[in-house]
Amino acid sequence: MTSNLAIFASGGGSNAEAIIEYFKNSDLGNVALIVTNNENAKVIDRAQNHEIPFYILEAGELEEGEFSDVLIAMEIDFVVLAGFLKKIPQDILAAYPQKIVNIHPALLPNYGGKGMYGKNVHEAVKAAGDTESGITIHYVNENYDEGQVIVQQKVSLAPTDDALEIANKVLALEHEFYPKTIASLLS
Ligand SMILES: Nc1nc2c(c(=O)[nH]1)N[C@@H](CN(C=O)c1ccc(C(=O)N[C@@H](CCC(=O)O)C(=O)O)cc1)CN2
Numbered sequence: 336m337t338s339n340l341a342i343f344a345s346g347g348g349s350n351a352e353a354i355i356e357y358f359k360n361s362d363l364g365n366v367a368l369i370v371t372n373n374e375n376a377k378v379i380d381r382a383q384n385h386e387i388p389f390y391i392l393e394a395g396e397l398e399e400g401e402f403s404d405v406l407i408a409m410e411i412d413f414v415v416l417a418g419f420l421k422k423i424p425q426d427i428l429a430a431y432p433q434k435i436v437n438i439h440p441a442l443l444p445n446y447g448g449k450g451m452y453g454k455n456v457h458e459a460v461k462a463a464g465d466t467e468s469g470i471t472i473h474y475v476n477e478n479y480d481e482g483q484v485i486v487q488q489k490v491s492l493a494p495t496d497d498a499l500e501i502a503n504k505v506l507a508l509e510h511e512f513y514p515k516t517i518a519s520l521l522s
């Protein structure tokens with residue numbers, strides 16, 4: 336059985352595209368929908384380029400607690416967060432138990448929670464002088480970054496690495512591991 340995936344993204348969408356490309360060669364999953372809260376997100380261009388339907392959330396729409404009806408009506412089986420910057424509400428959590436995953440660009444529980452997204456994470460890692468960073472792929476629960484960890488991967492950092500270089504090292508891990516980790520959860 337092929338699972339229909341919905342990817343939620345708020346920005347550039349490079350992880351979304353890596354997932355789209357991966358599942359073009361796999362019967363395990365099919366990216367059926369891209370959801371964003373940002374009408375200017377580059378992920379929309381990526382969806383259009385791959386002829387994948389996209390949905391732009393209105394301000395406050397997610398918080399109304401009815402978007403799960405849209406996902407169910409579109410026969411979505413699995414939800415992937417990839418740089419999505421809003422909290423997934425209870426109606427979606429209840430509709431998709433153990434079927435919503437997220438990727439965080441750090442080694443949770445470090446550098447997680449409200450405000451910890453994008454470059455904020457890498458700047459904090461740099462400021463702390465850490466010698467390694469990495470990714471955490473986890474199930475999504477009601478709080479930011481507190482769901483059950485599925486996998487973590489580490490990357491070493493040089494003292495000369497700035498926040499952008501850390502971001503690039505982490506993003507490369509994301510593109511390598513997120514698609515195949517999702518696939519392992521579908522089979
Ligand atoms: N119910 C859940 N929803 C989401 C989770 C989660 O674990 N449970 N993960 C996030 C992704 N994320 C980290 O991986 C994350 C995203 C955004 C924030 C944050 O502080 N957001 C700001 C708003 C930012 C904006 O609108 O520009 C905020 O809430 O004030 C923290 C962590 C996705 N959803």
Ligand SMILES: NCC(=O)N[C@@H]1O[C@H](COP(=O)([O-])[O-])[C@@H](O)[C@H]1O
Nearest residue numbers: 346347348349350418439440452453
């Ligand atoms: N806390 C959530 C968070 O910071 N997510 C991060 O946003 C980036 C999105 O990049 P992309 O749009 O190119 O996939 C990724 O690095 C992802 O880990």
